[in-house]
Amino acid sequence: MASLLNKLSGxxxxxxxxxxRARARLGLLHPLQLVPYRSYGTTTRLYVxxxxxxxxxxxxxDADASRWHNLLNMYxxxxxxxxxxxxxxxxxxxGSDHPVLSDEEGYFTLNLEPGRxxxxxxxxxxxxxxxxxxxxxPLPTPAGLRTRALVLIPPPDAEYGIISDLDDTVxxxxxxxxxxxxxxxxxxxxxxxxxxxxxxxxYRQLQLGRNGKRNNPFFYVSSSPWNLYDLLExxxxxxxxxxxxxLLRDMALKRxxxxxxxEHHGHKLREIDNLLLTYPLLPFVLIGDSGQxxxxxxxxxxxxxxxxxxxxxxxxxxxxxxxxxxxxxxxELYNEQVELLLVKDTVQAAGHAAQTGLxxxxxxxxxxxxxxxxxxxxxAEGLDGQGTGQPVME
Numbered sequence: 178m179a180s181l182l183n184k185l186s187g188x189x190x191x192x193x194x195x196x197x198r199a200r201a202r203l204g205l206l207h208p209l210q211l212v213p214y215r216s217y218g219t220t221t222r223l224y225v226x227x228x229x230x231x232x233x234x235x236x237x238x239d240a241d242a243s244r245w246h247n248l249l250n251m252y253x254x255x256x257x258x259x260x261x262x263x264x265x266x267x268x269x270x271x272g273s274d275h276p277v278l279s280d281e282e283g284y285f286t287l288n289l290e291p292g293r294x295x296x297x298x299x300x301x302x303x304x305x306x307x308x309x310x311x312x313x314x315p316l317p318t319p320a321g322l323r324t325r326a327l328v329l330i331p332p333p334d335a336e337y338g339i340i341s342d343l344d345d346t347v348x349x350x351x352x353x354x355x356x357x358x359x360x361x362x363x364x365x366x367x368x369x370x371x372x373x374x375x376x377x378x379x380y381r382q383l384q385l386g387r388n389g390k391r392n393n394p395f396f397y398v399s400s401s402p403w404n405l406y407d408l409l410e411x412x413x414x415x416x417x418x419x420x421x422x423x424l425l426r427d428m429a430l431k432r433x434x435x436x437x438x439x440e441h442h443g444h445k446l447r448e449i450d451n452l453l454l455t456y457p458l459l460p461f462v463l464i465g466d467s468g469q470x471x472x473x474x475x476x477x478x479x480x481x482x483x484x485x486x487x488x489x490x491x492x493x494x495x496x497x498x499x500x501x502x503x504x505x506x507x508x509e510l511y512n513e514q515v516e517l518l519l520v521k522d523t524v525q526a527a528g529h530a531a532q533t534g535l536x537x538x539x540x541x542x543x544x545x546x547x548x549x550x551x552x553x554x555x556x557a558e559g560l561d562g563q564g565t566g567q568p569v570m571e
Contacts, residue, residue, distance in 0.1 A: 208232045209260060209319055211307055213326035214406060215422045217396065218303075219455065220294060225267050225305050225326050226286045228403065229279045231258040257404060259283030262313035267326075268306040270295035276310070282427060284403075294330070300392045302327045302420075329422055331394040331459060336386040337487055337535070338456065340449055341464040342471055343399040343423075346492055347376055348412060373492070375523035375548030377417045382527065382540040383462065384419045395421030398448045400440075402428040424448040445474050453482045460485055462535065464526075466492040467499040467519065472506040479515050488533060489517040490526045523548055 210232040216224045259282050267275040271292030279285045285307075297303050309322040331338065341347060349372070386393045401409065403425045413420055426444045453461065463478065463486060465471025475489050489510070491503050500519060507517040516533075520526045527544040530536045 209263075209309065209312060209316070209322060211265075211309060211322060211324040212406070213307060213324045214403075215302075215327050215329065215410070215420065217329040217394075217422045217452070217455065219330060221290060222288060222455075223269065223291055223303070223305060223328050224286070224288050225307065225328065226284070227307060227324070227326055228283045229260040229263045229265070229285065229309070230283055231260070257283075260313065260316065263309060264311040266308045266310050268308060270305075284427070297330075298327070300332060300390070301329050301394060303330055304328075329394055329396075331456060332390075332392050334388060334390065335392050335394060335459060336388055337460045337462055338394045338396060338452070339380070339383050339421075339462045339464065340396045340398055340452060341380070342445075342466060343397050343409060344401065345466040345468045345494060346464060346471075347372060347380075347397075347418065348409075349373060372412075372416045372418065372551070373523065374551035375527075375544050378540075378544045378547030379523040379527050379530075380419050381417070382536045382543065383530065385536070385540075387534065387537060395419045396424065396452055397421050398424045398445050400426050400444055402426055404428070442470050442474060445470075446477060449474070449478050450481065453478070453485055460487050462487050462530075463489045464492075465490075466494055467496065467503045468494040472503045472517065475517070476506045476510060479510055479513055483513070486515050487535065488529065489515065490529075491517060491519050493519050493521050 208231065210230055211227060212230055213225075213227040216226045218224050259279075261279055261281045261283060263279040263283075263285075265277050265279065265285055267277060267287050267289060269275070269289065269291040273292060275287055275289050277285045277287045295303050295305065304325045305328055307324050307326055309318065312318040380395065381391075384393050384395060385391045397409075397413075399409070406423060406425060409423055409425075410420070412418075426440075449463075463471075463475045465475065472489075472491050475486070475491075479486050479489075493500055493503075503517070503519045507519065510517050516529075518526065518529055520529075524541065524545050527536065527541050531538045531541050
């Protein structure tokens, strides 16, 4: 089956590439764009990632946008024209030039050792320039097409890092209900999608930690496809949630050969392993939900990296059978001296974080106030046209 899927994927990629070339010859192709992804690195190693696509004109999120408008934008995200074989240059601050080619899905990735670091744009983020040098024939090469990729580098005095899931942990997605999830994902944008009550303030308090420098780095590991990158980045920004690298998944057919469940598990585990190996002296807090495999994945992380995990918070999605599985993992990890909590809301998580010294005691009231503000805010318009209040971190 895996072999057949790989063949189908190869044929699909060839057909898609041929169609893109034909559109270019006929002058029907949209302008090219460089899409940089937030990534991470160290003072001696920078990881730069992005994608070369045609610009489908996806509009900025608007709270008043119609469901049809949001659906059209979502279609444009997935009906992307990926540009393979584009010649790019990654240009760090030391003046060096690192050539890289975009792959068959339009992605470009480069792991480089900079001669010196650029000036950070804040405590954590370092800019790296990326320029398009030559488009593959017969596509025209736009003059001066450049972008700036941001690389997160945790400072030496960061207390800990935070690795968080997104769907049903930060963003209300209803991943355990396929129909509701589809309606939410397809018909809402970054402004009309809802965070869980109090999550923004809880995450800001974790970023602040106890040294008062707000320099604890966040990393978001999700099985959402890279096509949703702009929506997720906008969502974090609009809701005041600390930015971080979004480590998403390529949904190419050939990568589904193992099956969706195993690939979901494998993707998250690989990304978390890479983070802990990149920062061997940094302990981590893990945050997820009980709806999928987060508890099992985090249990494996604890066993692979003993002594590195300070706490694990799992949001309860109110499914008894899922809660029972999480409780089983909690009991196993208790013997390994790592505390996993199945929490009903952000205030409960904040209370434990304050008790264990991850955040200030005063942070609990700040999270409570933010949670109350979210719950009493004007109701968002429901997908059925009815007002729907914002539930707590249920």
